[in-house]
Amino acid sequence: MTFSCNTMNVLSYGQMKFCQLYEDHMIGVVKAAQMGIGECQHQFKDRRWNCTVMPKEPSVFGKVATRATRESAFLHAMMSAGVVHSISRMCRDGELTGCGCSKKKRPKKAIRPEWIWGGCGDNTDYGYKFSGGFVDVMEKEKNHPRKSPGLSRMLMNLHNNEVGRRAVYRHVKIGCKCHGTSGSCSVRTCWNQLPSFRQTGDRLRDRYDAAAQVTFNPQGTRLIPINRKFNRPTKDDLIFTEPSPNFCNPDPERGSLGTSGRVCDRRSQGTSGCGLMCCDRGYRSSKVKYVERCKCKFHWCCNVSCQTCERSMHVHTCN
Structure with missing residues (x-):
């Protein structure tokens, strides 16, 4: 599969620089986008908003992605999670320069002492770090004004990007393979393993349902929950600032197809x-x-x- 940064016409200036430095990684970014679209459509296939792709719009999801709604929050988290997942797996498979198998140390309690810690695990440390750099740089460029609403929208998107990364990184599992005669499994080799992307999608869909509406101070620098009765959103909670349309009727300005x-x-x-x-x-x-x-x-x-x-x-x- 041939690839050129010039074909990625939706990249921001900062992302184009990333592309030039890590051109072999961009195939993983494309895979991540495809994974994110497919998973989003699976999670919302039975809902009024069903994650419809709008190929003629600047944003693949149309106007719904440009508003500060819970749908936009989910999309940011899903795409960020997709990059972590895709790049981590490509490192493990030896498809990228600059990274390889996971270098995580043997967990102290997750596996038995007699089991071998080895194999080639998914490199989630590298995937998490790359996603943070590549995905977040666009937000820092396009929402750079030093006061609200640009800064508050940037903080919202950056928060939701991190929710997506954590939905992958904090739920890494231990994978093991048995060795021994006649399937006795007397010896096991274990390694770092990504959760399935379906599990990540399920987790983020639950975060979507429980997303918290927030506002920001006049300077756009500090998050304030709308409902003071609820706890302040954590790093694992999706946040949004604008109510969603009901998606019953067509509303082109708000991204509703009806x-x-x-x-x-x-x-x-x-x-x-x-x-x-x-x-x-x-x-x-x-x-x-x-x-x-x-x-x-x-x-x-x-x-x-x-x-x-x-x-x-x-x-x-x-x-």
């Missing part, structure tokens, strides 16, 4: 249910026919023959 035409589940009482998804506008039902391969048989050697089956199902879409 839910008209979205498929819903008429039996569900949750976010995918027709009541919530359709915003009480009602829904229409239709019978859709699907053609698929079925009753496949394997013939020695080496063919598979299948029949064609037709099935129908009821589909419900929002008005």
